[in-house]
Amino acid sequence: MPSHDQRRPSPEELLQRVEAEADHATRGQLKIFLGYAPGVGKSFRMLDEGRRRKQRGRDVVVIATQPSRDSAVAALLARFEIIPTLPGGALDLDTIRRRHPATCLIDGLAFRNQPGSKNEFRWQDVEDLLASGISVISTLNLQFVAERQREVEAIRGERVSDSVPQSFLLQAEEIEIVDAPPEYCLERARTSEFDEETISRQLSELREIALVLAAEVVDAQLLRYLKRHGIEQSYGTQERIMVCITPRSDASTMIHRARRQADRFHGELFVAHVEQNGLSPSDRVTLDANLACARDALASVVTLQGKDVVETILQFARTQGITQIFVGHSQRTGFWQRFKPNPVERLILESGNIDIRVFPQAEARSNLTQA
Amino acid sequence: MMSANTARLTIILGYAAGVGKTYRMLEEGHKLQAEGRDVVVGYFEPHARPATIAKTEGLELIPPRMIEYRGLSLPEMDIDAILARRPEICLVDEFPHTNVPGSPRAKRWEDILVLLETGMDVLTTMNIQHLESLNDKVHEISGVAVRETIPDWLLKRADEIVFVDLTPSALLNRLDRGVVYSPEKAERAKQNFFQEPTLAALRELALRQTAHEVDVRTPDLTAPPRELASAPRPSAERILIHVTESPSSVSLIRRGRRVADYLRAECFALSVVPAAGIQALPVKEREALEQHLDFARKLHIETRIVESNRPASAIAQFARTNGVTQIFVAKPARPTPSAFFSKHFLVMAVLREANDIQLTVVAERPARKHP
Numbered sequence: 001m002p003s004h005d006q007r008r009p010s011p012e013e014l015l016q017r018v019e020a021e022a023d024h025a026t027r028g029q030l031k032i033f034l035g036y037a038p039g040v041g042k043s044f045r046m047l048d049e050g051r052r053r054k055q056r057g058r059d060v061v062v063i064a065t066q067p068s069r070d071s072a073v074a075a076l077l078a079r080f081e082i083i084p085t086l087p088g089g090a091l092d093l094d095t096i097r098r099r100h101p102a103t104c105l106i107d108g109l110a111f112r113n114q115p116g117s118k119n120e121f122r123w124q125d126v127e128d129l130l131a132s133g134i135s136v137i138s139t140l141n142l143q144f145v146a147e148r149q150r151e152v153e154a155i156r157g158e159r160v161s162d163s164v165p166q167s168f169l170l171q172a173e174e175i176e177i178v179d180a181p182p183e184y185c186l187e188r189a190r191t192s193e194f195d196e197e198t199i200s201r202q203l204s205e206l207r208e209i210a211l212v213l214a215a216e217v218v219d220a221q222l223l224r225y226l227k228r229h230g231i232e233q234s235y236g237t238q239e240r241i242m243v244c245i246t247p248r249s250d251a252s253t254m255i256h257r258a259r260r261q262a263d264r265f266h267g268e269l270f271v272a273h274v275e276q277n278g279l280s281p282s283d284r285v286t287l288d289a290n291l292a293c294a295r296d297a298l299a300s301v302v303t304l305q306g307k308d309v310v311e312t313i314l315q316f317a318r319t320q321g322i323t324q325i326f327v328g329h330s331q332r333t334g335f336w337q338r339f340k341p342n343p344v345e346r347l348i349l350e351s352g353n354i355d356i357r358v359f360p361q362a363e364a365r366s367n368l369t370q371a
Numbered sequence: 372m373m374s375a376n377t378a379r380l381t382i383i384l385g386y387a388a389g390v391g392k393t394y395r396m397l398e399e400g401h402k403l404q405a406e407g408r409d410v411v412v413g414y415f416e417p418h419a420r421p422a423t424i425a426k427t428e429g430l431e432l433i434p435p436r437m438i439e440y441r442g443l444s445l446p447e448m449d450i451d452a453i454l455a456r457r458p459e460i461c462l463v464d465e466f467p468h469t470n471v472p473g474s475p476r477a478k479r480w481e482d483i484l485v486l487l488e489t490g491m492d493v494l495t496t497m498n499i500q501h502l503e504s505l506n507d508k509v510h511e512i513s514g515v516a517v518r519e520t521i522p523d524w525l526l527k528r529a530d531e532i533v534f535v536d537l538t539p540s541a542l543l544n545r546l547d548r549g550v551v552y553s554p555e556k557a558e559r560a561k562q563n564f565f566q567e568p569t570l571a572a573l574r575e576l577a578l579r580q581t582a583h584e585v586d587v588r589t590p591d592l593t594a595p596p597r598e599l600a601s602a603p604r605p606s607a608e609r610i611l612i613h614v615t616e617s618p619s620s621v622s623l624i625r626r627g628r629r630v631a632d633y634l635r636a637e638c639f640a641l642s643v644v645p646a647a648g649i650q651a652l653p654v655k656e657r658e659a660l661e662q663h664l665d666f667a668r669k670l671h672i673e674t675r676i677v678e679s680n681r682p683a684s685a686i687a688q689f690a691r692t693n694g695v696t697q698i699f700v701a702k703p704a705r706p707t708p709s710a711f712f713s714k715h716f717l718v719m720a721v722l723r724e725a726n727d728i729q730l731t732v733v734a735e736r737p738a739r740k741h742p
Contacts (some may be wrong), residue, residue, distance in 0.1 A: 031538070101613050174538040177578065182380075206590040211534065211582035218575040225568055235512055236736070237569070237575040257729075264633045266582055329726055345719055348702065348732050352509075355626075356732040358722060359698075 030132040031137045031174040035202055036210035040178045040183035042139040043107055047076040049137055050105045054079070061089055061101040064122070066108050070265055077162045080105070088114025091125040096134065096359070103135045109145030110162040123164045142165060155205045157193070169213075170220050177214040182207065231246040234321025236353070239267030242322045243299070244313055247271065247283035249328040250361050251290035257359075258326050267323075271299040272316060274309045280312045310346045317354055325354055328361040376485040380529045382466060383496045386577040387564055389551035391538040392496040397426040399464045399494055404430065409459040413486070413493075414448035414479075415579035416464050420550060430462075438471045445471045450482050453491075460492040467501035467519040480525055495519060499577035500564070503670060504629035507622040512572045516561045523632060524671045526584065534581040583633065607730055608636035611695040613686055614667060614674070615634060615642065615719070616652070616659040619701040619735050626733045628670045636696075637673040640667040640674045641689055643682040680729040683720030690728050697729045 035042040036068045043066060062080040065073075083099060086092050090113040092325040096104065119125050126136050143152045146163035153159055182203035188197050190289070219238050222256065226233075243258045245251040255271060262269040271294035272285065294301045306312030317325060325346055341349065348356050378472055383394040383399075393416065404410045411431045433453050435446035454463055463486075468479040473526055476482050483493050500509045503520040510516050510597065526532065539546075546557050546565055559564075564570065612627035614620045631638035645651040652660065664674045679685035688696055703716045718732055 049731035082528065088587045174540060176538055176541075179534040179535065179536065179581065181533060201590055204585055208582050208589065211578050214536070215575050215582065216579060218571055222568060222571040224570065231568075235572040236508070237512070237572045238579070254619065259494045261630075261634065264635075266579060283682045324731075329722070341719075344722070347720060348722075351702075351734065351740075353734045355734050356702075358730045358732070360727045360729065 006098060019274045026133060028133050028135040028171040029174070030126070030130055030135070031176070032169060032172045033137075033139045033176050033178050034142065034169075034210060034214060035139070035144045036206040037182075037185040037189055038141065039188040040180045041184070042141075042178050044070060044073050044076070045135050045176070045178050046105055046139050047073060047080075050103065051076060051079060053103060056361045057182050059102040060105065061096075061099065061103070062105045064106050064108065064111075065094065076245065088115070089122075090114070090117035090119065090124065091122065091129070093118065093125060093128055096129060099133050100132075100134065100310070103137060104129060106136055109138050109140045109168075112162045121162070121164070121299060123168050127168070137303050138221070140169070142206055142213070145169060148209060148213065151209060151275075152206060153277045155202050166213075170217060172217070173221075175214060175217045179207070179211070181328040190239050215266065232316075239265035239324065240270065240320060241267060241326060242270040242272055242313075242317055242320070243294070243326040244272055244274075244328075245287075245290050246276075246328070247279060247287040247290070249290070252293050252328050254312060254328065254359050255290075255293050255297050255299065259299070261324075269297065269299040270302060270320065270322065271297075272302045272304055272313065273305060274304045274312050310343050310350060313347070314351060314354075317351070320353055325351065326357045327360060328359050378490045379492040379531070380483070380487055380533045381492075381494045381527065381533065382529045383385055383494065383533050383535055383536045384499060384577055384581060385496070386559075386573040387500050387542060387570055388498070389542055389545050390535050392498075392535050392721055393423050394426055395533070395535045396462050396464065397423065397430065397494050400430050400460070401426075403460055411453070411456060411458040411461055412462040413453045413463045414465075415462070422550075422672060424639055429459075438473055440471045440473060447471055447474055448479065448482055450485060453486065454489060457489070458491065458492065461486055463493055466497040467521045468494040468526075469519050475636060478738065480521060484662050490618070493571050499573055499580055502526065502580065504625045504632070505580075505626055507736055508576065509573070513564055513569045523628060524672050526580075527587070527632075529584075531588075532581055532584040534577060536578075537593050539567050540576060542570060543567065547634065576669045584737060587635075608634050609695045610634075610636050610638045610697050610699060611686075611690050611697045612638065612640045612672065613692070613701075614660070614663045614669070615701070616656040616663070617701060618659075618733065620663040621713045623699060623701045624663065624667050624670065624672065628672060630699075630731075632638075639693070639695070640672045641686065642674070642676050643685045644676055644678045645676050648678060649676065682717060683724040686721055687725035687728070690725055695728060698725060699731050702732050702734050 016155050019087065033042045033045045050062070052059045060080065062082045064079065064085050065077060068074065082362065083092060083096055089111060091106070106122070109123045109126065113120060113125070119128070126138060129136055142148060143156070143160050144163050145166055147166040149160060149163060157160065185203050186199060189203060190228060194202070215238070222235060224235070239262065241258045241262050243251070243254050245254070258269055261267070271291070273291065279287065291301055302316065304312050304316055306315070313325065327347060329344065344358055383392045384397050385393070400410045400412065411433055412427060413433050414435060415427060415432060433449055433456060435450070436449035437444045438447050448463060463479070463483055466480055466483065470477055470479060470482070483495060486493050499505065500517050501512070501519055501521050501525060506517060506520060545551050546560065549557065551557065552560055564573065610627055610631045612624055614624065626681065628638060642664060644660070649657055650713045667674050675689070677689055679687050686698065698721065700718050700721055705717055722730060
């Protein structure tokens with residue numbers, strides 16, 4: 001491995017690290033149990049976690065629970081002190097702050113408070129408690145994650161108006177997924193509209209989204225941990241594909257293949273292009289078309305600057321934790337080629353722990369340089 | 372009434388010891404028993420944790436068979452006793468376990484296949500680090516070379532994969548409280564898997580794998596109707612893995628298998644031996660090559676041997692005649708940027724010979740340095 005992970009952090013990075021640590025110390029800690037549908041057992045897990053903390057001598061109070069038909073949930077609930085919510089469903093922030101327990105158990109983050117409450121949503125009440133240094137254990141259903149609602153609606157065919165922004169989820173110290181086979185949720189998901197097979201399929205699709213979302217949260221936490229400890233080297237647990245394009249490369253095939261592979265691996269897609277001087281007008285047009293194709297494929301599009309194309313690409317790839325680079329084939333031949341590796345060959349030789357996928361190019365020209 | 376076709380295999384998947392896999396398996400056992408099913412515990416780790424042992428109460432346990440080995444008496448699952456008892460559902464801990472020498476079968480998963488053959492449903496447990504295709508990734512992340520592995524096709528054989536989640540910090544808490552291991556063993560565990568970033572990375576891998584398993588089991592709405600599904604699709608990918616005697620072949624095979632599974636592609640392995648035949652190879656090389664081909668077959672990859680003194684063109688020709696869409700080759704072991712040497716690398720030769728086919732150059736991923 002190159003020693004880039006041992007390079008000295010910049011003052012800005014050091015400051016960020018100190019701030020991240022300070023933030024870590026004073027705020028209350030947030031733990032969320034995430035489920036893909038009602039019936040997987042989120043409330044039970046939340047209360048069970050509270051019970052275990054209480055057993056270890058921690059001060060745990062229940063603030064809000066959703067009605068449950070599960071007798072095990074009722075039995076658990078009976079073990080806790082309860083601070084009731086206000087009549088409109090909002091959390092009684094003043095009472096909770098005066099009582100100041102170590103940990104609050106709060107069901108249903110997406111709950112919408114009655115108009116006139118301090119905050120519109122329960123997750124905002126929770127935010128206030130965290131800011132007061134009180135830790136919260138809570139539950140959330142996938143369908144209430146704002147950024148996932150369109151996907152969920154497309155699957156379930158029904159709209160949900162209440163939501164929690166994903167950024168709120170991402171700042172949780174702990175998020176645990178509550179997983180179970182779809183049969184567990186069948187009864188509560190049953191509608192007159194769909195047959196059982198359809199509902200089963202819908203549940204499986206929701207389950208997949210929830211698992212990937214949890215993986216993304218874990219990935220964000222891992223990055224945060226690495227940042228706090230000044231480690232730059234990526235773990236490569238998520239596939240991150242980078243497509244390198246030029247004005248002359250057969251970009252659309254590469255981008256489509258990369259999109260498909262990123263989707264199958266639930267990975268991320270980048271499309272990068274190294275800026276070159278003196279592009280001809282027709283090259284400019286093709287490049288713009290290629291970049292538009294990349295944006296259509298919902299890739300993160302980046303323009304890089306650097307004298308050495310190969311080095312520029314690899315530097316970006318390393319900082320982004322890229323696991324695979326897609327490039328067009330270089331078929332340049334000539335006198336100098338007998339002595340000097342071409343850019344694709346250099347990429348292969350110098351890319352360390354990154355895979356390189358080389359695509360045949362219709363025009364038989366390198367997509368890295370036209371020198 | 373019971374038949375092998377309908378026997379269900381459920382795998383409870385975790386990412387480390389102590390996340391609660393066995394507990395969850397027993398919980399499911401109780402649930403099934405309450406539904407009136409005939410459940411027995413076929414194997415259960417006798418050194419289990421008190422809370423887990425308590426969970427076996429009310430379930431029928433088949434006592435292990437003691438096998439003498441080097442003066443020790445070691446417990447193994449008693450297959451004959453289970454087959455004689457013939458329950459509907461059998462719970463068996465630790466899918467990847469290697470049996471004591473002298474047992475009828477080398478691996479517990481082979482025992483479990485025997486149970487499934489008789490039409491018995493099986494619930495079992497495993498950790499993500501035991502999945503064959505992730506072996507290199509796990510080594511890269513943790514520095515631990517896991518020897519007991521489960522080939523990926525066995526995971527595909529399972530009807531259901533359920534993920535058991537716990538955050539790394541909660542798991543480390545359990546470890547510190549002595550819930551997971553004895554103090555001495557816990558100290559050792561902290562040297563390998565039980566470090567926060569390692570656990571986070573393994574957890575992310577397990578979440579992504581479960582999402583993938585849910586994905587492949589969800590019927591695709593956009594897929595062609597059932598009667599057309601068996602017809603060859605023009606877009607179907609065919610992956611060819613170039614296997615040599617080099618140790619890098621092992622991780623290349625794993626990576627190719629994994630990508631093929633995710634892309635739902637066919638997967639072949641090809642070795643090119645001298646025109647004079649495989650006997651012309653030095654003994655050591657021949658043995659290594661045969662070992663690698665054997666490894667590929669264990670992962671359900673069809674293997675071929677071609678005799679030629681020009682490996683690059685043999686690979687290209689084989690790929691063309693067999694409709695291969697992507698060739699997987701290993702990255703040169705010790706890259707020298709020097710032109711003269713680089714031209715001699717097989718990769719570069721394949722790159723020139725097969726310039727009409729996509730080529731993936733797979734990197735070796737050494738174990739990361741730990742902070």
